[in-house]
Amino acid sequence: MWLYVLLVSCLWAAVWYLRDRQMLSSFKDKYVFITGCDTGFGNMLAKRLDKKGFHVLAGCLTLKGADSLQRATSPNLRTTLIDVTNSESIRKAVEWVRTEVGEKGLFGLVNNAGVANPIGPTEWMRIDDYRKVMAVNTFGVIEVSLAFLPLLKQARGRVVNISSVLGRLSGNGGGYCVSKYTIEAFSDSLRRDMYHFGVKVSIVEPGFFKTAVTNLESIEASLRQLWDHMTPETRRSYGEDFFPNYVKVQNFIMNIICDPDLSKVTNCMEHALQAKHPRTRYSAGWDAKFLWLPASYLPAFIVDIALATILPKPAHRVR
Numbered sequence: 001m002w003l004y005v006l007l008v009s010c011l012w013a014a015v016w017y018l019r020d021r022q023m024l025s026s027f028k029d030k031y032v033f034i035t036g037c038d039t040g041f042g043n044m045l046a047k048r049l050d051k052k053g054f055h056v057l058a059g060c061l062t063l064k065g066a067d068s069l070q071r072a073t074s075p076n077l078r079t080t081l082i083d084v085t086n087s088e089s090i091r092k093a094v095e096w097v098r099t100e101v102g103e104k105g106l107f108g109l110v111n112n113a114g115v116a117n118p119i120g121p122t123e124w125m126r127i128d129d130y131r132k133v134m135a136v137n138t139f140g141v142i143e144v145s146l147a148f149l150p151l152l153k154q155a156r157g158r159v160v161n162i163s164s165v166l167g168r169l170s171g172n173g174g175g176y177c178v179s180k181y182t183i184e185a186f187s188d189s190l191r192r193d194m195y196h197f198g199v200k201v202s203i204v205e206p207g208f209f210k211t212a213v214t215n216l217e218s219i220e221a222s223l224r225q226l227w228d229h230m231t232p233e234t235r236r237s238y239g240e241d242f243f244p245n246y247v248k249v250q251n252f253i254m255n256i257i258c259d260p261d262l263s264k265v266t267n268c269m270e271h272a273l274q275a276k277h278p279r280t281r282y283s284a285g286w287d288a289k290f291l292w293l294p295a296s297y298l299p300a301f302i303v304d305i306a307l308a309t310i311l312p313k314p315a316h317r318v319r
């Protein structure tokens with residue numbers, strides 16, 4: 001009996017592996033639109049797809065980002081400005097892409113643009129802190145996806161949504177985890193609904209990587225703003241040592257786990273665009289595979305205890 005189980009498992013793994021390695025033969029007629037190409041993963045992905053022969057349509061937030069990407073790539077790569085929180089800006093980008101792709105339609109949409117700050121204890125947040133992050137990471141992704149669906153259906157294309165391990169395990173307060181959980185849900189429903197039209201949807205869940213999103217100075221600066229604007233009563237309940245201790249622990253952890261090798265993430269994005277059978281989910285980075293993802297399957301109380309042990313404790317705690 002166990003021998004049969006082992007044999008079936010090995011056969012399943014071999015079939016999965018061979019299927020996963022099958023790639024599309026040519027990218028020359030394939031158009032891919034990427035948001036957030038100024039820096040980080042989006043910037044690297046745009047350059048790499050350009051080298052591979054894709055028609056890259058790179059969405060940048062700033063003119064400076066667009067200019068420097070254009071200078072570093074072939075004339076085949078084209079840039080446009082897009083702010084994913086602005087409906088008019090999205091509409092203009094869709095019209096521009098429609099003209100660029102012509103009859104071919106859009107083969108790939110990579111929803112990469114994202115922001116993180118402020119991240120910190122939930123009680124320190126104001127509602128606008130959630131709205132600001134979700135405007136980009138949640139409603140930006142949803143509005144951009146909906147707007148591009150006709151062009152994606154035309155090409156039987158793919159959507160690649162950049163979530164995070166923090167879309168599986170809520171490790172801190174603020175809009176970031178909430179926004180990434182919503183992307184997981186949106187992507188799952190989009191994948192099921194678009195199945196009938198041949199549009200595939202993949203989710204990339206990176207661990208922690210060294211980019212502007214994980215920049216310690218900006219994380220600390222936005223956290224300090226929250227701390228400085230807190231009511232004296234709330235501040236007293238945490239105690240004056242809490243803020244420096246929190247920053248110290250956060251910096252210590254981030255310095256250990258942030259991986260400088262961004263290609264671990266762009267490799268997943270590329271696979272989702274090049275493979276004959278893109279995966280539903282990609283875990284990018286060792287911390288994602290061996291720490292965050294397994295932890296997300298543990299009973300919640302174990303993760304609660306681990307985080308409560310690692311993070312500093314408020315001065316006026318009751319336990």
Ligand SMILES: NC(=O)c1ccc[n+]([C@@H]2O[C@H](COP(=O)([O-])OP(=O)(O)OC[C@H]3O[C@@H](n4cnc5c(N)ncnc54)[C@H](OP(=O)(O)O)[C@@H]3O)[C@@H](O)[C@H]2O)c1
Nearest residue numbers: 036038039040041083084113114164206208209211212213
């Ligand atoms: N780094 C990590 O550890 C990590 C882990 C998991 C998931 N992620 C996700 O990966 C994605 C890329 O982030 P990254 O790490 O590469 O950081 P990044 O370098 O800051 O990239 C984010 C990009 O989004 C752009 N952007 C910000 N607001 C925008 C808006 N309203 N409209 C259009 N573009 C906007 C930024 O433009 P500017 O540079 O001009 O501001 C930047 O180019 C994000 O979705 C992030 O949540 C990152």
